[in-house]
Amino acid sequence: MTTTEVLNRTEASTDRRVPSARQGRDKRKPLRPSSIIAFVILAVLAILWLLPFAWAIVTSLKSEADAGATPVTWIPEGGFTLDAYTSVLSEGNIPQWAFNSVFTSIVITAVSVAISALAAYAFSRINFAGKKWLFYLTIASIIVPPQMLIVPLFYQMLAFDMVDTYAGIILPQLIHPAIVFILKQFFDQVPIELEEAARVDGASRMRVFLQIVMPLSRPILAAVSIFVFVGAWNNFLWPFIVTNDASLMTLPVGLQTVQSAFGVQYAQDMASAVLAALPLIIVFLFFQRQIIKGFATTGFGGQ
Amino acid sequence: MTTTPQLNRAQGIGPSALNRRDGRVPNQARRRDTLHGWAFAAPFVIAFLLFLVWPIIYGFYLSLTGQSITGANSELVGFENYGEAFRDGDVWRSLGNTLWFTVLSTVPLVLVALILALLVNLGLPGQWLWRLAFFAPFLLASTVVSLFWIWMYNPQLGLVNSILGGQTAWLTDSNTAMISVVITTVWWTVGFNFLLYLAALQNIPEQQYEAASLDGAGKWRQLFSITIPQLAPTTLVIVILQILASLKVFDQIYIMTGGGPGGATRPIVQYIYETGFTAYRLGYASAVAYVFFAIIVIASVAQMVITSRRGAK
Numbered sequence: 001m002t003t004t005e006v007l008n009r010t011e012a013s014t015d016r017r018v019p020s021a022r023q024g025r026d027k028r029k030p031l032r033p034s035s036i037i038a039f040v041i042l043a044v045l046a047i048l049w050l051l052p053f054a055w056a057i058v059t060s061l062k063s064e065a066d067a068g069a070t071p072v073t074w075i076p077e078g079g080f081t082l083d084a085y086t087s088v089l090s091e092g093n094i095p096q097w098a099f100n101s102v103f104t105s106i107v108i109t110a111v112s113v114a115i116s117a118l119a120a121y122a123f124s125r126i127n128f129a130g131k132k133w134l135f136y137l138t139i140a141s142i143i144v145p146p147q148m149l150i151v152p153l154f155y156q157m158l159a160f161d162m163v164d165t166y167a168g169i170i171l172p173q174l175i176h177p178a179i180v181f182i183l184k185q186f187f188d189q190v191p192i193e194l195e196e197a198a199r200v201d202g203a204s205r206m207r208v209f210l211q212i213v214m215p216l217s218r219p220i221l222a223a224v225s226i227f228v229f230v231g232a233w234n235n236f237l238w239p240f241i242v243t244n245d246a247s248l249m250t251l252p253v254g255l256q257t258v259q260s261a262f263g264v265q266y267a268q269d270m271a272s273a274v275l276a277a278l279p280l281i282i283v284f285l286f287f288q289r290q291i292i293k294g295f296a297t298t299g300f301g302g303q
Numbered sequence: 304m305t306t307t308p309q310l311n312r313a314q315g316i317g318p319s320a321l322n323r324r325d326g327r328v329p330n331q332a333r334r335r336d337t338l339h340g341w342a343f344a345a346p347f348v349i350a351f352l353l354f355l356v357w358p359i360i361y362g363f364y365l366s367l368t369g370q371s372i373t374g375a376n377s378e379l380v381g382f383e384n385y386g387e388a389f390r391d392g393d394v395w396r397s398l399g400n401t402l403w404f405t406v407l408s409t410v411p412l413v414l415v416a417l418i419l420a421l422l423v424n425l426g427l428p429g430q431w432l433w434r435l436a437f438f439a440p441f442l443l444a445s446t447v448v449s450l451f452w453i454w455m456y457n458p459q460l461g462l463v464n465s466i467l468g469g470q471t472a473w474l475t476d477s478n479t480a481m482i483s484v485v486i487t488t489v490w491w492t493v494g495f496n497f498l499l500y501l502a503a504l505q506n507i508p509e510q511q512y513e514a515a516s517l518d519g520a521g522k523w524r525q526l527f528s529i530t531i532p533q534l535a536p537t538t539l540v541i542v543i544l545q546i547l548a549s550l551k552v553f554d555q556i557y558i559m560t561g562g563g564p565g566g567a568t569r570p571i572v573q574y575i576y577e578t579g580f581t582a583y584r585l586g587y588a589s590a591v592a593y594v595f596f597a598i599i600v601i602a603s604v605a606q607m608v609i610t611s612r613r614g615a616k
Contacts, residue, residue: 034522035427042422042429046436049490052451053439055462059454072465119347128340129333134348141355143603145551147572148592151579152362153354172354180347205339234444236554237572241580252444256558266454273450280442288434291442295495296502299544 053277060084060270067266084271093246094275097254101233102279104169104250108232112174113225117217120183121209125195135184141177150241157242168242169250173232179224182298186220187213219293226294233280251276366589384590394591396566397574398598400481404556404570405549407485412545413538415489416496421530423497424504438494445491445554452487453559477567480560484568487555492548496541503537504530543606550599571595 058074059067063083066076088094122128123135153172154163162168195208203211214221236252243249246257258272284291341348369380388394423433440448455461456473464471473483507530515525553572556562562569562577575595579588 035425038422038425039427042427042433045419045422046433049436049440051462052455052490055455056451068460070459072460072462115346115350119344122340122343126336126340126343127333128337128344130337131340134344137356138351141351143600144355144359145596145599147551147553147575148596148599149355149358149362150576151585151588151592152358152365154579155365155585156354156358156361171350174350175347175355177351177355205343209343230442234442236445236558237576241576252446255444255446255450266457266460269450270454273447277443277447281439284435284439284442288431292434292438292498295441296498299495299499 056270056274060267060274062267064265064267067270084265084267085275088268088271088275092258092272093249093254094251094272096247097249097251098276098279100166100169100248101251104166104173104239105229105232107166107170108173109225109229111170112176112228113179113221115174116176116179116224117183117214117221118209120180121187121213123180123184124187125192126205138177138180141175142181146172147237150237153238154241162242164243164245164248166248169239169248172238172242173235176224176228179228179298182224183217183220186217190216220297222290223294223297226291227298230280362589362592365586366593368586370586370589371583380586384587385594387587388590388594393566393569393574394571394594397562397569397571398594400566400568401550401552401570401572404481404485404488404552404568405546407481408488408549408552409542409545411485411489412493412496412549413541416493416500416541417534417538419493419497420500420504421526424501437497440491441494443491446558448487448491449555449558452483452490452555456483456559474560475564477564480564480568484556484559487559488549488552491555496545499537499541500534503534507533539610543610546602546606547599550602571598 061080061082061084062076063078063081066073066078069077119138123131123138149172157163157168157172160168162171190213194212198208198212199205234252235250236256239250240253240256243253246254249257255272255276258269366384367379367381369378369383419433419437423430423437443451453474455463458464458470458472461473463473471479473479511529511533512525515529520528551572552570553576556568556570557573557576560568562573571591572595575588575592578584578591582588
């Protein structure tokens, strides 16, 4: 059974709208003391895990005076306020950085998944000269840590005149050899008969790829897209190196400058961090199931 | 896995069978397949050559020069940079920090993930909330995580000291800086391993537990004689992914401690960054990058050997 199927199964069983055998069994079972202990441990751990979020949100809703006041309190003396958010949004570059992050992440995801799928399809279905060594080279390159390439890549970007451009941020993030591998494995398991029939009917390879293979691959494409998108959205090192101009920075890079620039403005620091965290957390709240599935599938190499 | 037989099948009856029906000679068909194959792969291959293969080659070339960002002294110096790296105490120190971070972070990132997954897998009410709490931090950017925890660790105003009491300067005291960064990292990334464990747990056939309980095995007995052994392959995957990820640490350390105090937490990636982009010694930075690469390759090969040996059993 694949991870995807397994997750489908469990998530269905935990979904309130879908009554299942498992839930029915749980209801009949009287709550044993050991379950209560496990529940308490889990609850304590969950609270511990949510604490940094809660603390950041509470701080961001304080005035600067309250945020910097001792002793530390959860409820500020002067009451809660949105001042930190209004000043961060009106004075800072956060809207621009958010746009840069959304734009670069979407382009990186769309282009890299597209070129990976095309290459993976060639590796899976087309018997071309040089395929073997090209595939081995692709697999071998999974081992290369992007961090080691920052110096030559930066030099290359200088030569291409791409420092402080969107292209400079995007281009080096387009190659995901591991995604090519995962997609190839998926294509290998798709029955070939449908494609053969279409080819006999005279459909070109590209048409077969776009009209038969791509629709069949929607779940795996969604999984790898989520993986690539979150990676690009959160990437720090490369955008940090290739951008100096504040108007081109992505959210993670821009935020790092906020922290060093404002210094002691705790409420504003936290407001910026919360604003940057918000988009993905909201998306996660709505698409928890798909996102978890996507990560589990990609994490296990597509199995 | 079905990769190989499927491939053979695709090659056997796929294109060539069709071609014969077209009445073309196999040679022509092969040429056409080659054209199509490279055409499909072309966009990836071009990006791959430009932004992965070329920088690897160019980086190696740079590592053999005395190149600095001003362009001065770009002549070849042979392996002098590597000799210097070998004698450079800061290289050894940052390598040591990286390895220490890897050890300190991998152990809890595997164990805590396992415990969380086992607890959540009991099927207690609140599944949605547990997953949210433990996995959501993984979706945050390193900068956001660092900002959250710099604030948590603030000596006077942070939540950590206000709960524990005392005035520990977590991130600026060399005794606590590394462990503080590790705690942050566990909080941040344990969700991914948790997810992999959770998926694997749900993959264990229910019948095994039923058989064991018929044999009179209690819950704890079942945990150690069924669950943990059944999770072994997953544990191996997680440990491998985790070690490789931890060896590449940079973001949270750079943002939270700047590698300090006094280089006590500086990882090797940060040393590459500083040598290349603040000292502008591109040649030397490239050499250190290759030393780092060698370590990643050694770790990967060691793990491949271990995995294949396990697989052979």
